[in-house]
Amino acid sequence: MTTLETYQRGLLDLVKNRGAAPTDPYLAKVASSHGIVVVREIAVWWRSFQIGSQCPLVSRVLKHYGCFDETISDYFASNHTSPFVEELTDHFLTFLAGCDGLDSFLRSVAAFERALLRARAGSKERSEIYFDRNPDLAFEALGKGDTMPAADAEFRYFMIVAWDLPQMFRCIRKRIADFPTTCC
């Protein structure tokens, strides 16, 4: 008889699609079942739904890049996910903003959206997020389904997010030539 601990740890690994193939006969049966695929899809679908509704900016960028479902699925498999939507989305956005291998615009949007959600939830912290292209034009293009503007060769954009700003954010444009070489 499979013990409770073996059963539960094994099922968690199978839902998260991680770890070695199970040797326990019951867990091996689950691993090859269609049911585990459906359970995994349900778990990821809920995370997708929550992230899609709470993080519209990042979701729009991910969908524009055609990797929304894949990103959520990978995130679910490799991270502890909170059942509370505020915690889930904050962690997800932190995860994206800190992913070195990701597109820099996506990382900036993740950091911006996280700062904005925190400010709306009452945080008094002040954030400054760097964008390599005009965020207004980029979001406009996303909204229309147009091609995204390329990184700006002349300017950099700094999005200030703070609870006491009108709309809680402000964008400042700076000429690249004005920066010290170590910046940006």
Add this chain to the structure above:
Amino acid sequence: MVSAENTLTASAAPALATTYEGDDIALLERIVPLVDIIEISPDAIARIGENRARLRPEVLEEYACVAANVQFIAHGIGLSIGSFDQWDEGYLALLDELFARVPLEWHSEHLAISTVAGESVGTMFPVPRTEEALDLVCERVRLIEERYRVPFLLEHVIHLLPEAPAEFTPAGFLNAITSRTGCGLILDAYNLECDAINQGLNLRAFLDELDLNTVREVHLAGGTAHHGFQLDIHSRTTGDSTLAIAGEVVRRAPNLRAVTFELLKEAVPLLGHDSIAYELSRIRKVISS
């Protein structure tokens, strides 16, 4: 121990209940005249702040506004009563807060595992029907009954995975829990239907074996089929076949107190208030006839 059988008094027709999770006053005003009880899910009306979850005061205020017209029950999602290591203390903190703010007739949880070794599963697994699990669940039910002096009910969940090795039949396991602890049961008519479709559960044999004296509440919902599986997503109105199962339980369960139509908050815009109101009236007719 607070025995559900001793505390709940049966009436001629069960009360009608439905879910309400806040932020839609128009819906609340629409459903309150149609139901007797509002089901509150503490997890669903909580928000994380300062490293712990708390109930949203604005939603509690909405409940307070209709407290003269309806009764309340709590139905949890996140206790994880079957976890091998520990249940979720955070859920109990929410329940403590709810008990302090809202008069609850009874409360309930899923007979399930939603957290393993501190990690959220992202869904619910059924508790395997073994002696080891029975001992663990019964001890936790005892602790809950000591902590909250109102009846406690457990609800079975659907099975999407292959049948785990078991020492009890599905009904026999529920009978063992209720006879050992005195807790009551929620029978979810839609979950039973899902198990019949997905796993070949023999509904007739299940209901014949189950001690129907312990059933205090029936849940109704509608869901969708996905890749050949019927899923317990509470996104639709109740199917006629589900209502027929509920009708049989209503006739056969002498201590039944309520029939609850469950609907996800996210599904409200899809169904619309008119459709929800119609559904409640339709269910009322079935359970009163």
